Amino acid sequence: MMDAFQVESVCTWSAAEQWEETHGLCKRNYRVGKEQLVSLLYLGHLAASDRRLKGEEHRAFMIEWLARHLPEDLPQNGGLA
Numbered sequence: 001m002m003d004a005f006q007v008e009s010v011c012t013w014s015a016a017e018q019w020e021e022t023h024g025l026c027k028r029n030y031r032v033g034k035e036q037l038v039s040l041l042y043l044g045h046l047a048a049s050d051r052r053l054k055g056e057e058h059r060a061f062m063i064e065w066l067a068r069h070l071p072e073d074l075p076q077n078g079g080l081a
Contacts, residue, residue, distance in 0.1 A: 012042055012046055015045045016038050016039075016041035016045050017038055017041075019041050020037055020038050040066070044061070044062050044069070045062070047065065048062060048065075
């Protein structure tokens with residue numbers, strides 16, 4: 001049986017994987033591998049969840065999160081158009 005924290009962690013990891021697939025970030029040939037990128041997205045989703053962000057606020061937060069945490073040679077919008 002999983003506790004609430006474990007369930008939230010699994011759901012957040014799933015959201016991170018879905019974000020990566022939806023936005024195709026690894027396909028842009030960045031120096032960040034898929035596992036590293038999904039881990040970074042996971043941390044971003046946890047931070048957004050802690051702030052109780054939803055919808056467009058969550059999306060804007062994630063774009064800012066990526067811009068702050070991805071290597072400097074990546075576009076400042078986190079690679080999103």
